Every structure is written in C-alpha cells, then in structure tokens.
Amino acid sequence: MLENWLLGIGQLGQWQVVFAMFAGVAMGIVVGAMPGLSGPTGLALMIPFTYILSPIVAIVLLISIYVGAEYGGSITAITINTPGTPSGAITAIDGYPMTETGQTGRALSISIMSSTTGGVFSTICLVLFSIPLAQFAIAFGPVQYFALGIFGLTIVASLVSGNWIKGVIAALIGLLIETIGAEPMTGTQRFTFGQPALWEGVSFVSAMLGLFAITEVFLIIESEVKTRLKSKAKFTTERISWREFAGLWKTLSISSVIGTIIGVMPGAGASIGSIVAYNEAKRISPNYQKFGKGAPEGVCASETANNATVGGALVPLLTLGVPGSGSTAILLGALMLHNISPGPQLFVKNPDIVYGIFTTLFLANFVMLFLGLKFIRLWLKVVEVSPPILAALIFSVAFIGAFSVGGSVGDVVVMLIIGVLGYVLRKFKFPLIPLVIGLVLGELIEISLRRALILSDGSFQVFFTDPISLGLLIAAALSLIYAIVRDMRAAKAKQKFESL
Amino acid sequence: MIKKNKTISLKDMGGGELSVALLLILVSILGWWETTRFEVDPGMVKTMGPAMFPQILFTGIIISALFLITQLLIKKTKRSEVAWGRWQKAPLAAVIMLFQALTFEELSTFVSAGITLPLLLWVAAVRLKFIIIVTLIFLLFVYFFFILALRVPLPLQFLPTLLG
Numbered sequence: 001m002l003e004n005w006l007l008g009i010g011q012l013g014q015w016q017v018v019f020a021m022f023a024g025v026a027m028g029i030v031v032g033a034m035p036g037l038s039g040p041t042g043l044a045l046m047i048p049f050t051y052i053l054s055p056i057v058a059i060v061l062l063i064s065i066y067v068g069a070e071y072g073g074s075i076t077a078i079t080i081n082t083p084g085t086p087s088g089a090i091t092a093i094d095g096y097p098m099t100e101t102g103q104t105g106r107a108l109s110i111s112i113m114s115s116t117t118g119g120v121f122s123t124i125c126l127v128l129f130s131i132p133l134a135q136f137a138i139a140f141g142p143v144q145y146f147a148l149g150i151f152g153l154t155i156v157a158s159l160v161s162g163n164w165i166k167g168v169i170a171a172l173i174g175l176l177i178e179t180i181g182a183e184p185m186t187g188t189q190r191f192t193f194g195q196p197a198l199w200e201g202v203s204f205v206s207a208m209l210g211l212f213a214i215t216e217v218f219l220i221i222e223s224e225v226k227t228r229l230k231s232k233a234k235f236t237t238e239r240i241s242w243r244e245f246a247g248l249w250k251t252l253s254i255s256s257v258i259g260t261i262i263g264v265m266p267g268a269g270a271s272i273g274s275i276v277a278y279n280e281a282k283r284i285s286p287n288y289q290k291f292g293k294g295a296p297e298g299v300c301a302s303e304t305a306n307n308a309t310v311g312g313a314l315v316p317l318l319t320l321g322v323p324g325s326g327s328t329a330i331l332l333g334a335l336m337l338h339n340i341s342p343g344p345q346l347f348v349k350n351p352d353i354v355y356g357i358f359t360t361l362f363l364a365n366f367v368m369l370f371l372g373l374k375f376i377r378l379w380l381k382v383v384e385v386s387p388p389i390l391a392a393l394i395f396s397v398a399f400i401g402a403f404s405v406g407g408s409v410g411d412v413v414v415m416l417i418i419g420v421l422g423y424v425l426r427k428f429k430f431p432l433i434p435l436v437i438g439l440v441l442g443e444l445i446e447i448s449l450r451r452a453l454i455l456s457d458g459s460f461q462v463f464f465t466d467p468i469s470l471g472l473l474i475a476a477a478l479s480l481i482y483a484i485v486r487d488m489r490a491a492k493a494k495q496k497f498e499s500l
Numbered sequence: 501m502i503k504k505n506k507t508i509s510l511k512d513m514g515g516g517e518l519s520v521a522l523l524l525i526l527v528s529i530l531g532w533w534e535t536t537r538f539e540v541d542p543g544m545v546k547t548m549g550p551a552m553f554p555q556i557l558f559t560g561i562i563i564s565a566l567f568l569i570t571q572l573l574i575k576k577t578k579r580s581e582v583a584w585g586r587w588q589k590a591p592l593a594a595v596i597m598l599f600q601a602l603t604f605e606e607l608s609t610f611v612s613a614g615i616t617l618p619l620l621l622w623v624a625a626v627r628l629k630f631i632i633i634v635t636l637i638f639l640l641f642v643y644f645f646f647i648l649a650l651r652v653p654l655p656l657q658f659l660p661t662l663l664g
Contacts, residue, residue, distance in 0.1 A: 169564045183550040218590040221624045388624030404652040412601045428516045446553045
C-alpha cells in the first residue's frame with residue numbers, strides 16, 4: 001500500500017504535472033462559472049489537446065478541471081444570481097441574498113472552504129472504498145460486466161430525465177452510435193456507408209465535442225443573449241474566519257456524507273447532492289427560518305455536497321469502469337484514449353495511475369482553495385465575456401480539436417452532425433447524459449453480451465443464473481419501475497394542478 | 501395537446517416528441533434493414549453475429565418510440581412549448597460551420613477561420629468592432645498557441661511560402 005502511494009506521489013513530482021493541476025483547476029473554475037458552459041464542455045474541449053501530453057499530465061489536467069468546475073458554478077450564483085452549473089442554483093438561494101446584504105466576501109469564502117472540505121472528505125472515502133470494491137470486482141467476467149453495463153445505463157437513463165422513455169431512447173441512441181465502424185470481434189464494417197472517416201467508428205473526441213460544445217454553441221447563438229454578465233454587486237472583501245467556519249461543522253459533516261453517497265449513485269450527480277444536502281441542513285438547523293434569506297449554512301450545505309460528489313462519482317468509474325455522469329463519462333473516454341482502462345484491473349496493472357489520481361484529487365482541492373481565495377476578482381472578470389463571442393470561440397477551438405486528433409475533416413463533419421443531433425434532442429428535452437454513457441459503455445456491453453452468449457451456447461439464461469448478474473439486472477428493472485411510477489405520479493399531480 | 505390541435509407543431513412539445521418518435525421508428529426500420537446486409541463470418545452462428553446487437557437496439561428504440569407516442573396520446577395534461585428562440589440562427593450557424601469544414605483543407609486554417617469566425621459572430625449579433633477584434637486575436641492565438649506551442653498540424657497551404 002505504502003509503495004503504491006509513493007508511486008502515485010512520485011508521478012506528481014514533475015513541474016508539468018504541477019502546472020497542469022493549477023491550469024486545470026483554473027480552467028475548471030472558469031468553465032464552471034460561465035453560465036452556458038459546464039464541466040463536461042470544458043473537459044470535452046480539452047481532450048484533443050491532451051494527446052500531446054503524457055498520460056499522467058493529461059489525467060491530472062482533466063481531473064483538476066472536473067474539481068474546479070464543480071466549485072466555479074457558485075461564483076456567478078453568489079455574485080449575480082446566475083448559476084454557472086445546475087448545482088449552483090441551490091447555492092444562489094442563500095448566496096445571492098448574502099451578496100445583497102453586503103456579504104459577498106463571506107459567501108464566496110464559505111463556498112470555497114466548503115467545496116474544499118467536501119472534496120477532501122469524498123477523496124478519503126474514494127480511497128477507503130474503491131480498493132475493496134476493486135478487489136471484489138476483479139472476478140467479474142462477461143456475464144457480470146454485461147449486467148453491470150445495463151445496470152449503469154438503466155439507472156442513469158431513469159434518474160436523469162423527467163421522462164424515463166426519453167432517457168432510455170437517449171441511452172439506446174448512444175449505444176447505437178457506438179456500433180458504427182468496425183465491429184469489435186470480427187472487424188465487420190457496420191453503418192459506415194463506404195465512408196473512410198467512419199471505418200474506425202465515431203471518434204470519441206468528435207462525439208463529445210459535438211454533444212457538449214457544438215450543441216451549446218447552437219443554443220447560445222439562438223438564445224439572443226447579448227448582454228454581458230456584469231455584476232452590479234458591491235463586493236466586500238471580508239472573509240469568514242476559520243473559527244466561524246469551524247462552527248459550521250454539523251452542516252459540513254452531513255453534507256459531505258450526503259454528497260459522497262449521491263456521487264456514487266449513477267445518474268444522481270452534483271445538483272441532486274446539493275438539493276438533498278440543502279434540505280437536510282435546513283431541517284436540522286436551529287436557524288431554519290433564515291434559509292433562503294442569506295443563511296451561511298445554505299451556501300455551505302450546497303457547496304460541500306456538490307464537490308463531495310466528485311470523489312463519490314470516481315468510485316464506480318475507477319473500480320468498475322462505469323461512469324455515472326457526463327463528466328465521468330468523458331474522463332473514462334479520455335483515460336481510454338491514453339490506453340488506460342478503468343476497472344478492477346487498473347488497480348493491479350497501473351497502481352501508479354490509481355494512486356496518482358487519489359493524490360491529484362487531494363492536492364487539486366487545496367489548489368482550488370488557494371486559487372478560489374486569492375483570485376476571486378479575476379474569475380469575475382473572466383466570466384464577463386459576452387456569451388455570443390464565447391460561442392464562436394468554443395466552436396473554433398472545438399473545430400481545431402476535432403481535426404487535430406486524426407488530422408481528418410471527416411471527424412469535424414461527424415462532430416457537426418452529432419452537434420445537430422444533440423441540439424434537436426435537447427430542444428425536445430431528451431437528456432444527453434444517458435447518450436454519452438451509452439456511447440462510452442457500448443463496446444463493453446456488446447462484447448460482454450456476445451462473449452457470454454458464445455460461452456453459454458447462445459442461452460440468455462446465463463444472465464439470470466449468476467447471482468451478481470441477477471442482482472444487477474433486478475436493480476436495473478427496479479430503477480425503471482421507480483421511474484415509471486415517478487412519471488405517472490408527476491403527471492397526475494400536474495393534471496390535478498391544471499384542473500384547479 | 502395533439503388531440504385538440506389536430507396539427508403537429510414543432511413549437512408544441514407534444515408535436516415535437518411525436519415527430520422525433522416517428523423519425524426514430526423510420527430510422528430504426530431502415531437501420532434494421534441495413535443490418536441484414538452485414539457480412540457474417542462462416543464459422544459464426546448468425547444470431548450471434550455483428551448484426552445481433554444493433555438489431556436489439558433498433559428493436560428497443562422502436563418499442564420506446566411507440567411508448568412515447570402512447571404516452572402522448574393518453575396524457576391529458578397541457579403540453580409545454582418548445583423554447584425555439586430565434587431558431588433560424590442555429591441552421592445558419594450549422595451551414596457556416598459546414599462551410600469551414602469543407603474549405604478548411606483547401607483554403608488553409610487562417611483563411612477559412614478568417615471567413616467563418618466573423619460570420620458566426622455576425623449571426624450571433626456581435627457588433628462589428630468586436631467581430632474584427634475577436635477574429636484577429638483568435639487567429640493570432642491559433643498561430644502562437646496551436647501551431648507554434650502545441651504543434652498541431654493544421655493546414656496552412658500557401659501561408660508558409662507567403663510568410664517566407
């Protein structure tokens with residue numbers, strides 16, 4: 001164990017890694033803070049340029065972006081009541097009233113200190129739980145992997161959308177896009193229609209850029225947002241003292257646990273973590289009547305929980321190779337591009353990478369604390385960039401990124417097509433996260449399914465006789481049933497409301 | 501509501517969902533037909549061949565799309581409207597993007613981006629002064645960051661000769 005830690009820490013002893021960590025956290029804060037941009041967009045835009053980096057530098061950069069983005073959303077939420085991320089909306093409930101009463105500095109310092117606490121707590125949990133989970137999963141074969149893939153996909157599809165059918169359709173479209181190109185077992189060309197650009201399948205980078213960058217560009221361009229997001233708040237520099245912060249220990253502890261647990265659950269994510277933690281903090285607080293009017297506990301609960309989801313979300317990603325959110329799906333794809341396959345074998349074959357990730361997460365949280373406290377005015381300046389200008393620049397960077405990976409215009413065209421698909425799907429409220437996860441897990445699911453069927457002479461019974469597989473498939477079915485019941489209840493409630 | 505309007509409108513969420521569902525069914529039928537043309541290795545059982553997985557997915561999409569249509573038909577609640585904004589700008593932006601993709605290698609990165617970036621900014625209603633400034637700064641950024649620092653092999657065509 002100690003040897004692995006030393007290996008991991010040793011990986012980070014290069015100046016390029018330290019630079020990547022600072023740059024990544026700074027980029028993450030910026031993309032998280034800019035309304036319209038998000039952590040997945042920042043990650044997608046950076047993937048093509050990680051090709052020229054060594055795997056460890058690339059991983060450190062991407063993980064640092066992920067960490068920074070979860071915090072960044074709170075900056076604009078607190079100062080201008082415009083959350084940069086969905087979870088930032090919960091922070092705004094109490095953060096903006098604090099700004100209105102001249103407590104901007106206090107709100108922002110609570111936010112960054114809470115984010116760091118949540119992030120560090122969830123990293124400790126990641127270290128504690130991922131190692132035994134990986135040891136358990138090491139015996140998984142194709143039968144269990146197929147069931148695991150279906151479980152991960154189903155739970156995301158049913159949880160992230162307000163309409164379970166749309167979630168399932170998005171997941172199926174993602175899986176289908178993955179089947180384009182040479183089939184993984186025999187090399188048969190599928191759905192390539194004679195186009196050489198598709199022979200090796202849809203480039204992961206093009207797909208991510210299309211879904212997260214190009215789709216966003218279309219939405220910004222048509223939304224007619226012309227005004228710059230300039231804050232009118234008078235910023236005060238007074239920060240909360242460490243002693244005062246320590247007084248929030250109850251909220252910090254509960255929100256850290258909630259955020260970590262919700263982060264582990266596929267499909268739940270930072271916004272649900274923030275909502276649950278906020279409600280719990282309100283429930284247990286003696287000052288509950290102050291919530292919504294500028295309660296420091298409100299900012300603390302939301303920010304602790306959303307950063308705590310980061311470490312939690314990495315548990316299934318690293319141990320099982322199953323992502324539960326857009327950001328972790330992109331991270332999985334990025335790791336695979338660098339020939340690193342997350343899953344139980346990663347702990348055996350590349351302990352240096354695993355422990356390097358653990359160490360990065362610890363350090364990135366402290367880098368975030370430093371950058372967040374020291375450069376707050378800089379972040380506020382950066383996010384003043386006009387959204388239409390930002391959209392045009394995102395497109396141009398995405399274009400170069402898609403081209404630079406394979407030096408092919410075909411990849412750029414694929415990016416545009418997927419961007420249009422993402423735009424149409426988002427217009428009709430189809431969630432994109434199941435699509436991304438389907439895209440990432442497609443090969444694993446197909447190969448596992450076919451290998452399992454070959455081993456069982458074509459019998460599907462094999463998935464129901466293995467206890468782990470059966471358990472996962474039952475859990476997948478239950479998550480769908482839950483989503484169906486939830487949708488029916490929501491429809492009934494809406495109907496009742498309309499009839500009043 | 502679809503029943504009341506009797507016409508399918510993409511401004512209405514129900515109409516949009518119905519259109520998407522019908523399109524998915526059509527694409528899935530075509531896709532299924534395409535899978536029947538996949539080559540199968542002589543030693544492989546046809547049912548476990550390369551067509552099996554896509555066929556399962558197409559079936560899933562058709563069933564889900566039918567569920568979506570059924571849901572639309574039995575739902576009694578008022579459908580929300582689709583926020584299209586100035587939607588005409590999105591296809592226009594797509595055409596500009598496609599233009600850059602198709603001319604990128606022929607005209608070089610700088611000429612192609614020098615045309616499309618200002619056009620995109622114009623579509624996004626950015627003022628002329630900013631269009632010029634942003635385009636110039638971006639082209640310099642491409643040269644110094646992507647070409648010189650990261651050594652991304654972007655097409656330059658006649659520019660290296662021109663710049664000596």
